[in-house]
Amino acid sequence: MDLKQLKAFLTVADTGNVTKAAEMLHLVQPAVSRQLRLLEEDLGQILFERERHGMALTEAGKSLVGYARRVMLELDRARTEMTGRTGNITGLVTIGLLPSTIDVLASSVVSTIAARYPGIRLRIAMGYAGTLLSWLDNGEIDAGLLYGVERSVNVESRPLIEEALWVIGQADAGLRPNRPTPLAKLSRHPLVLPSPSHGIRTIVDHACAKNKVQLNISVEVNALSVQRSLVHGGHGWTILPPIAVAEDLRSGQLTGSPLSKPNLARTIVLALPTNRETPPYVRHAISTLEECTKQAVMSGAWPQARWLGK
Incomplete structure (x- = not known):
């Protein structure tokens, strides 16, 4: 198993089509098919059902997707951090936001981080609370805003907002x-x-x-x-x-x-992982997220919300 095989596997899984995957990877179709074949031989598992209208993941393929994404994400994080300029705050940070909060927060968080920490690469992932909790638990996101009703031994949270329903x-x-x-x-x-x-x-x-x-x-x-x-x-x-x-x-x-x-009201919390270290560049991004959230409440951009944080 190598990175080329995993990249080909994920691209085919996302597109459902070897031809489209080859175009995205700037490879010829036989090269992508060969990478998939080598990966299947290495694992001893069939990863795709070759159907008339495309490629469908088997159960083994679905299991591998999560692991493969985490491998590629960690390598991407490492590459970003290692290639940063000495003395600068650099790194890849992935923040999870709820669908109901993404419009009011995404632009201000992106622009503030870009202005303060140009060495930080930011990714924003949108999902419901249960999905965000799962992503936080397995390392797909570094921090997230989710409902206070969620609990996990691998996650610590602090209340930020209470808003009426x-x-x-x-x-x-x-x-x-x-x-x-x-x-x-x-x-x-x-x-x-x-x-x-x-x-x-x-x-x-x-x-x-x-x-x-x-x-x-x-x-x-x-x-x-x-x-x-x-x-x-x-x-x-x-x-x-x-x-x-x-x-x-x-x-x-x-x-x-x-x-x-x-x-009736819901509580929005800032959730952080307890099962891994939080690097300095992630802490800077999290602090910015918290600051932008508070500003949205205090300015009235977040209607019917009460600030609970410090």
Whole structure:
């Protein structure tokens, strides 16, 4: 097994096609096929099913993908750090952000780090809390903002933000920021909600069980963009922090109201790994992320949020 084989394997896994992979790697197709064959012979496993419309990973191939990505990521980190200029802060940092927070934070974090630490290469990965926790645990990200409900022995966290959860509906739903909506009222309306494994759904389900409220869930989705689109399309109300649809609320395309009886909120935490050392360049990037997050809250760019950090 060598790096050329792993790179070819990952590129074919991502594209699902040897020809496309060869183009991306600037190789001829037989060279890519040979790398795959050598890797399969070395491992004694078939990694791809050669199908009519492309290449599909076998179970063995799916298992190898995670390991291969981590190997390539660690080598990339090492290469960036080793080629940095002496005395400068250099390194590759991968930060994980929730879909509902990425728009308000990504630009400011990227521009601030670029201005302060030009030797840092920054990657931003978006995922839901469970995915971010898994990535943090296995080393695919260096730090992340996720829900405080998540727990792991390999992760330490500190609270940064508490934000209220709102009911969100179409423009004609009559929801108003100054008129809270009781949780019990939601039983009268179809709802578009994330699946039960999602952090917000866990908060909502717990509150409903405690208050004996039965929700009318019309559809479950695991993508914020789809959740928002379905609400726009009139398929039901949803429950989100206002930051997730801030522009729609400002423009009046959607309306919102704080949940009440009980009031519901989520806590955003800064999560860091405990199972590996945090290099200085990562600590600088994390400090910048925390600073940009605080600034977003204090400036009002992060609506209905309360700063909990120092």
